Amino acid sequence: MLRGVFVTGTDTGVGKTVVSAALCLAWGAAYWKPLQTGAVDGDDDTAAVTHLAALSPEQVFAPGRVYGEPAAPERAATLEGTEVRISSLTPPQTSAPLVVEGAGGLLVPINADETMADLMAALGLPAVVVARSTLGTINHTLLTLEALRSRGLPLLGVVMSGPPSAPNREAIERHGGVRVLAEFPRLDEVTPAEVARLAGLLPDLKVTA
Ligand SMILES: Nc1ncnc2c1ncn2[C@@H]1O[C@H](COP(=O)(O)OP(=O)(O)OP(=O)(O)O)[C@@H](O)[C@H]1O
Ligand SMILES: C[C@H](N)[C@H](N)CCCCCC(=O)O
Numbered sequence: 001m002l003r004g005v006f007v008t009g010t011d012t013g014v015g016k017t018v019v020s021a022a023l024c025l026a027w028g029a030a031y032w033k034p035l036q037t038g039a040v041d042g043d044d045d046t047a048a049v050t051h052l053a054a055l056s057p058e059q060v061f062a063p064g065r066v067y068g069e070p071a072a073p074e075r076a077a078t079l080e081g082t083e084v085r086i087s088s089l090t091p092p093q094t095s096a097p098l099v100v101e102g103a104g105g106l107l108v109p110i111n112a113d114e115t116m117a118d119l120m121a122a123l124g125l126p127a128v129v130v131a132r133s134t135l136g137t138i139n140h141t142l143l144t145l146e147a148l149r150s151r152g153l154p155l156l157g158v159v160m161s162g163p164p165s166a167p168n169r170e171a172i173e174r175h176g177g178v179r180v181l182a183e184f185p186r187l188d189e190v191t192p193a194e195v196a197r198l199a200g201l202l203p204d205l206k207v208t209a
């Protein structure tokens, strides 16, 4: 039984927020974004997931820190004259399973000596890796899986986002020794109804609080 998952990705903008919303819907999970950057550009993944997954107030937690600069948390915090340490972030208490969304990919710096991978380790949640479906994804995905494994971090599986590619899926599963949980097609419009449809593509995993 899983208490939840840590949604990471092969890159920023790869579809982690949309996948997080689908996971919340599929599992009746709560959502938390420990580190949000890019607020000056309107980046607000918590608001996006709340809308897309129609989360109730009990299912959504305020981000741990919010920074204006659209950058890695290390730089965004430094520009505001601060530093964030993983030990200062308090994970929410919830009776529901928890979907935690990282910022960018696995090795994005949080400060001079901690990365998203360290945050994942501290939370003790298995990773869902969101990957593009298109050309170039095999390398990016296998690098992310290798980085997870070299740190002894648990892995639940991969979600591929974009036009379904059977050859890319097969290569990632075979070379990465990983399960592709679902392939999320490109949506014309990212709406709650369409995200509910994507949620239906996810396997029935035993996720509990
Ligand atoms: N399946 C999809 N179909 C169409 N558009 C999508 C899909 N998945 C994501 N998008 C769009 O692509 C953009 C980036 O997706 P998303 O915000 O989920 O990325 P992210 O990995 O969460 O980025 P960040 O690192 O900023 O958190 C958004 O505008 C989102 O609406
Ligand atoms: C601003 C953006 N949307 C994310 N919140 C932060 C992405 C950091 C990526 C850093 C990097 O890998 O180069």
Ligand SMILES: [Mg+2]
Pocket: 016, 017, 018, 045, 101
């Ligand atoms: Mg996001």
